[in-house]
Amino acid sequence: MIAALAFYFFAAILIASAVMVVTSRNPVHSVLFLILCFFNASALFLIAGAEFLAMILVIVYVGAVAVLFLFVVMMLDIDFARLREGFQRYAPVGAAVGGVLFLELLMVLGTWRFADDAASLRINPTTPGGISNTAAIGRILYTDYIYLFQASGAVLLVAMLGAIVLTLRDRPGTKRQSVAVQVARDPKLVETRAVALGAGLDTIGIRRPLPPPEPPKKVEHAADHAADHGGHH
Amino acid sequence: MNWTLLLPEIVLGVSGLIAIVAGVIPKRDTTFPVALGVLGAMLLAAVLVIGQGEGTAMGGQYAADAFTRFAKLLVLLGAAGGLVLSLDWNEKEGLSRFEFPVLILFATLGMMVLVSANDLMSLYLGLELMSLALYVMAAFNRDDGRSAEAGLKYFVLGALASGLLLYGASLIYGFSGTTNFDRIADAVDSSAGNLGVVVGLVFVIAGLAFKISAVPFHMWTPDVYEGAPTPVTGFFAAAPKVAGLLLLARVLQGPFAALAPAWQQVIVLASLGSMLLGAFAAIGQTNIKRLMAYSSIGHVGYALMGLAVGSDAGMRGLLLYIAIYLFMNLGAFAVLVAMRRGGRALEGVDDLAGLGRTDPGMALAMAVFMFSMAGIPPLAGFFGKLYVFLAAVQGGYWTLAVVGVLASVVSAYYYLRIIKVMYFDDSAGAMDPRPAGLSVVLAGSGLFTALFFLFPAPILAAAQAAVAALMG
Amino acid sequence: MDAFLATPLGILALTVAKALALLVPLLLAVAYLTWAERKVLALMQLRKGPNVVGPFGLLQPFADALKMLMKETIIPSGASRALFVMAPMITFGLAMIAWAVIPVSDGWAIADINVGVLYLFAISSLGVYGVIVAGWASNSKYAFLGALRSAAQMVSYEVSMGFVIVTVLLCVGSLNLTDVVRAQEHIWFFIPLFPMFVIFFISALAETNRAPFDLPEGESELVAGFFVEYSSLSFGLFFLGEYANMILMSALVTILFLGGWYPPFAIEPLTWIPGPLWFIAKICFCLFVFIWVRATFPRYRYDQLMRLGWKVFLPFSLFWLVLTAAVLKLTGWLPA
Secondary structure, eight states, X not given: OHHHHHHHHHHHHHHHHHHHHHHOSSHHHHHHHHHXXXXXXXXXXXXXXXXXXXXXXXXXXXXXXXXXXXXXXXXXXXXXXXXXXXXHHHHHHHHHHHHHHHHHHHHHHHTOOXXXXXXXXXXXXXXXXXXXXXXXXHHIIIIITHHHHHHHHHHHHHHHHHHHHHHOOOOTTOOXXXXXHHHOOOTTTOOOXXXXXXXXXXXXXXXXXXXXXXXXXXXXXXXXXXXXXXXHO | OOGGGXXXXXXXXXXXXXXXXXXXXXXXXXXHHHHHHHXXXXXXXXXXXXXXXXXXXXTTTEEESHHHHHHHHHHHHHHHHHHHHHXXXXXXXXXXXXXXXXXXXXXXXXXXXXXXXXXXXXXXXXXXXXXXXXXXXXXXXXXXXXXXXXXXXXXXXXXXXXXXXXXXXXXXXXXXXXXXXXHHHHHHHHOSOOHHHHHHHHHHHHHHHHHXXXXXXXTHHHHHHHHSOHHHHHHHHHHHHHHXXXXXXXXXXXXXXGGHHHHHHHHHHHHHHHHHHHHHHTTTOOBHHHHHHHXXXXXXXXXXXXXXXXXXXXXXXXXXXXXXXXXXXXXXXXXXXXXXXXXXXXXXXXGGTTHHHHOXXXXXXXXXXXXXXXXXXXXXXXXXXXXXXXXXXXXXXXXXXXXXXXXXXXXXXXXXXXXXXXXXXXXXXXXXXXXXXXXXXXXXXXXXXXXXXXXXXXXXXXXXXXXXXXXX | OXXXXXXXXXXXXXXXXXXXXXXXXXXXXXXXXXXXXXXXXXXXXXXXOSXXXXXXXXXXXXXXXXXHHHSOOOOOTTSOHHHHXXXXXXHHHHHHHGGGGOOSSTTOOSOOOTTHHXXXXXXXXXXXXXXXXXXXXXXXXXXXXXXXXXXXXXXHHHHHHHHHHHHHHHHHOOOOHHHHHHTTSSSOTTTTTHHHHHHHHHHHHHHTTOTTSOTTTOHHHHTTGGGTTOOHHHHHHHHHHHHHHHHHHHHHHHHHHSOTTOOSSOOHHHHHSOHHHHHHHHHHHHHHHHHHHHHHOOOOOHHHHHHIIIIIIHHHHHHHHHHHHHHHHHHTOOOO
C-alpha cells in the first residue's frame, strides 16, 4: 500500500515537473525542473527495486550531465520571446500533425495486449540465485550484451574525438606550463657539493666576497622608516 | 559467444584505437602515416571479411552471411576510396589532421556493425556510430561557415531521424516482445494483429530513409553535400548510402518479410518521389556538388525500385545497382576533387568548361561516368538500370518502370550538359595537376564502369549469392 | 514495545530518533570544527586563536552563531528569490542526508542499504547544485564566476573520485558500506591502495572547495565567490553545510581507507576502546589534515587545478584501477 502511494506521489511529481520543463519561461528553471524529473524517476526505480539504476541515474544525469547543461544554459543569454516567434504561425500545422499521429497511436494501442507472464514480472526485483541487483546488471551487461556495450563505447569515443576535432585550437602565443621542465634541474646550471657537518660557508669558500664598505651616510628620519616597515607586516 | 566471427570488426576497432594513439603522440603531423595505416586496416578487414564464416554470434546480435559479406566489401571499398580522395585535398585546404582517417575508420566500423546487425539494438548502435562520425566529417572544415552549417544541419536532422527510428524500434519491441530479428520474424509470422509492428516499422523506415536521403526525407542532402568538403561529400554519397540501402533491404526482407504488402507501398512511394525529384530538381543547379546531391537522390530512387518489387530479381537488381553506383560515384567525385585552379577549389559546373582540351584523360573519364549515370549502353550504369527495370516489369510494377524510364530521360539532360560543357565550351584555363591518388581512383572506377559489360559474371554471382542468403 | 516498532509508525519513530541521535552531535561537531580550525590555524601560525569567549574560547562558536542570527537577511533586488533562498538549504540538506548511510560502528547505520557507496557518491555529486544555484540566483558577476568555477571543479574531480571508489569496491566485492569496512578487518585499504588514498583525499579537498582548491570562494579575487550576496542565516547554512561536508568526506575516507570502526591492531588495549570512538578519532585525524593542508599550501591556479584533475589524477586512477583488477584476477584474491 505504501509502495503504491509512493509510486503515485513520485509519478505525479515526475509528470508535473516534466510539463514544467517544457512550459517554463526561464531556461534555467527548465533545467532545474528537469533535475527534479530525474530525481523522481530515480525514486520510481527505487520503488521498483532497481536500486543500482536509481543511484546511477542520480550520479550520471543529475550529478554530471545536468550540471553541464545548467552551466551552458546559465552562460547563454537566451531570448525566449524571439525563440517563440514562429510558434503562433506553426502551431496549427503542428497541432494537426500531432493530432493525426495521436489518433493513429490510439488505434495502435487498441491492439495492445500484455504478454502472458507480464503480470508476474511487474515490479519484481528478485534476481535468480539471490544475487544483488548490481551484480545481476553487471553479469548481463558484460556477458550477454558485451557486443552492444563495446559498440556504445565506440560511439562515445567518436563523440569525444569529434568534440576535440571541432573545438580544440592550438592558438599561437599561448603560454603553457610544462611542470616537468619547471621542476627538472639542469645539471649545467647547478653545482652540487658535499658539505661536511658543521662547516660554515666560509670554510668551503662559496660565500660571495663582501662588498667594499660604503662610507657612512647621514640618514634622516631613519627611525620613521623602520616604523613604516613594521607597520606593513 | 563465438567472437571469432567478429574478427573483421574487432580488427578495425582495435586499429582505430591504435591509430588514435599513434596519431596523437608524435609532435609532428601524422596524417599521412595514419591514413596509410587506416587503409591497411581496411584492406586487412576486407581480407578477413572474405574469409569470414557464416552464422550468428554474440547471442544473436550479430549475423554474417553472403549478404553481409557483399555489403561489407562494398562499404570498405567506398570508405577506402573516400579516404584516398581526401588525402591530397585535406593537405591543400589546410585540413590535414590525423583525426580524419580515424573518423572514416570509425564510420566504416559503424557501417559494418550496421549491415551485420541482427538485432534492433545493434542496428541502432551501428547507425549512431556511423552517423556521429559523419556529422563531424561534414563540419570538418570548421572555419568555413558552409561546412559548419552542413555539420550542424546534418546533426540536428540526423538526431531527429534517430529519434524516429528509436521510437519505431520501441513500438516494434513493445508489440513483438523482442528486439532480435529472428524472433521478430517469428512474432510477425505468428500473430494476426500486427498493427503496432507495422506502425513501428514505418517509423524505422522513415529513420533509415533519412540516412539514405530518400524522398520525402531528403531535404538535408543538397545543403550538406554542398557545404561539406568535397571528398567528404564523395564519401557520403558512396559508403553510408550503400550501407543504409543494404541495411534497409536486410531489415525489410529479413524480419519483416511477412509484412511485405505493408512496407512495399511505402517503398514504392519513396522510390517514385526520389526518382522524380532527382531528375527535375537537378536541372537548374549550377553548383556541381548540389547537382550530384540531387543525382544521388535519384539513384536511391532507382535502387529502391528493386526493393519495392521485393522479388529475387528485384533484390539482385538492387545489389547490382548499388555496386555500380558506388564505382560511378567514386569516379565522378574524384573528378570533382581534382577541380582546382591556381590552388583554389572549384565547384561550379561552368568551371569544367574546356576540360576536354586541357585534360583529355580526366574529361574522358568524367564523360564515361556521366554517360553511365544517364544509363547509356554499354556502360555499367545501363546494366544497373536494366536489371531493376526488368525486375519491376516482371513483378508487374509498371508505374515504377515507366516513371523510372522517364526520370532517366530527364536526368540524361543534366548529365549530358556536363559533357557538353567539358567538350564544347571555351576553356577557362588548365586545372592544377591532379595527384596520383585521384588518378588511381579515376582509372580504376573508369575502367570498371566502361568495361563492366565484358566481365559482369563475378559481381553478378556475388549478388546472386547475397540474394540467396537474404531471401533464404 | 517491539510490537509497536514493527508497525510503520514505529519504524518512522525509530528512524527519527536515530536521525536525531546522529544529527544533533553532528551539528555540535560542526560548531566545534569551526572553533578547532581557528585554534589549529592559530597554533600553526604562532598565534593564540579564539580565547576570549569562555575558557579557551570554547563558547566562540555560539557567539558566532548568535551574531549571524541577529543580522539582517538581504535578498539582492535582481535575484531569483526562490532559488536564492533554496540554494543554502540544498547545500545544508545534502550535507545532512548523506549521513543516513554512514555506519558509525558494526550495524550502527540509520539505513544499511545495498548501494551505500553509490548513495554517498550521488549525494556528494549533488553538492554542486547548492553552489551553482546560489551563484546564478544572486545575479552578481562574482557569485556567478565562483559558481562556474565550482561546477567545473567539482565535476572534474568527481571523475577520478569515482575511479578510486570503484577500485575500493573491486577489493570489497560489495557496495554496502558496512561490508566495505568489514573487508578491512585485517588490513586497512590505505596500505595496499596508498596512491588511491592520496588521490581520494586530494579530490575530497577539491570536492569540498577547501584550500588549496578554494577557487569558488577565492576571496582575494572573487570576494568570497558564490556566496558573496548571502548574509545572516542563509550564509550560516552555507557555512554549516560546508563544514558538515568536510566531516562527511572525512567519514568517507575513514570508511573507504582507514578501516572504519576497527582499531589499527586487534590487540588487547586497543580493542578495549569501542568502535565508534575509533571511528570518531579517525574522522578527527582527517579533519586535522584538512586544516593542516589549509595552513600549509597556497591556492592553486585554475589551470593547474584542471590539469591536476584531468591530466594527472584521471589517467593515474584509471591505470591503477586496471592494475588492481589485474592483480586481483591473477592472484585469485577477487572477492566472490
